[in-house]
Amino acid sequence: MLSRSVPFYDELQRMIKEIASEFAYPKTNIYDLGCSTCASFLAIHKSVPPDVKFVGIDSSPEMIKKAKEKLKKERFSRKYELLHLDLNKGVPVKNASVVIMNLTLQFIRPLYRQRVIADISKGLREGGCLILIEKVLSQDSTLNRLFIKKYYDFKKRNGYSQLEIAQKREALENVLVPYHFDENRELLLNHGFKGCDIFFRWYNFCGIVAIK
Numbered sequence: 001m002l003s004r005s006v007p008f009y010d011e012l013q014r015m016i017k018e019i020a021s022e023f024a025y026p027k028t029n030i031y032d033l034g035c036s037t038c039a040s041f042l043a044i045h046k047s048v049p050p051d052v053k054f055v056g057i058d059s060s061p062e063m064i065k066k067a068k069e070k071l072k073k074e075r076f077s078r079k080y081e082l083l084h085l086d087l088n089k090g091v092p093v094k095n096a097s098v099v100i101m102n103l104t105l106q107f108i109r110p111l112y113r114q115r116v117i118a119d120i121s122k123g124l125r126e127g128g129c130l131i132l133i134e135k136v137l138s139q140d141s142t143l144n145r146l147f148i149k150k151y152y153d154f155k156k157r158n159g160y161s162q163l164e165i166a167q168k169r170e171a172l173e174n175v176l177v178p179y180h181f182d183e184n185r186e187l188l189l190n191h192g193f194k195g196c197d198i199f200f201r202w203y204n205f206c207g208i209v210a211i212k
Contacts, residue, residue, distance in 0.1 A: 002039075004158040005040050006103070007151070007202045015200060016131055017044040019209055020098045023129040024048035028097035031055045033087060033120075034104030038067040038076075045078050052097075054080040059087060088112045092124025099130045107135050113187060121192030124212045130193065132208040133200070135178045147203035180204055 003009040024030060026049040034038050035056030045054070058064050064084045071080065085092075087108050093099060099120050108116055138144040147180050160168075174196055179187070181198070185208070188196050193210040200207030 004160070005155065006133075007154055007205055008200070010075065012102070012133060012200060012207065013043040014167045015207065016040055016100060016102070017047050019129065019131055019199065020100070021047035023098050023127070023211075024052055025097040025125065025128070025183055027051050027095075028125060028128075029053045029055050029093075029095050029208060030098045030100070031057065031091075031093055031096050031120075032102070033057050033091060033116075034059075034101060034107070035067060035082070036063050038082075038094045040102060041071070041078075041080065042074055042076065045076065048098075049172045050078075052078070054078055056080065056082045057085050057087065057091070057151070058082075059085065080164055087116060087166045091116055091119040093120050096120075097128040098122045099128070101130065103135070105132060105184075106176050110179075110193070114191065117191045121212060124192075126212055128212050130188070130210045130212075132184065132188075132210065134184060134206055135176070135204050136184065136206040137178050137180045138204070139180060139182075151205075162174045173192050178204075181208075184208060 006012070020030065021044065030048065030052055032038065038056050041054045041056065056067060061084050064082050067082055105113060105116070124130065138147060155165055180206050185196055188210045193212055196208055196210035198206060199209050
């Protein structure tokens with residue numbers, strides 16, 4: 001389903017793996033916040049040190065259950081922990097070298113995003129990274145409408161009907177709250193990250209890597 005809804009989903013997973021392999025450090029933790037079924041862990045585990053621990057956090061108990069089943073089915077042999085937590089209430093990040101937020105921050109209420117990024121920065125070791133993938137707003141309203149239209153065209157090409165697209169849009173209204181790239185960048189730089197840049201962009205989808 002994700003490959004039908006997220007442009008270049010497989011390529012994004014490959015890029016996450018490549019970036020994580022550059023920053024993952026022995027005897028540290030790799031976090032996936034909003035881990036869903038832990039696809040990222042399965043994508044990157046062969047490319048990081050063998051003594052890294054994987055920590056997945058998701059607000060959905062059903063997703064945590066599915067993730068456990070998936071990791072068991074795939075015979076995932078690395079040390080890991082899966083936690084059911086509401087990210088709006090803070091994030092218990094400790095001894096991390098890599099933190100992944102793949103289309104997650106946009107679902108956290110804007111009121112709590114500063115605290116979440118501060119928690120991540122506090123628990124991330126020096127030289128570690130945050131891999132952040134988000135939908136973003138354009139500064140120009142015309143371009144913003146164009147990018148959203150092209151995204152809906154993408155979903156149509158992948159088999160979604162006009163009704164399904166409209167229902168999804170309605171369901172996400174006031175739940176998914178995107179920022180401009182500059183707002184995300186300012187949020188990161190104001191909370192302990194010394195630099196960040198875009199590693200992926202497709203219309204209103206943006207991949208950002210931030211280094212502490």
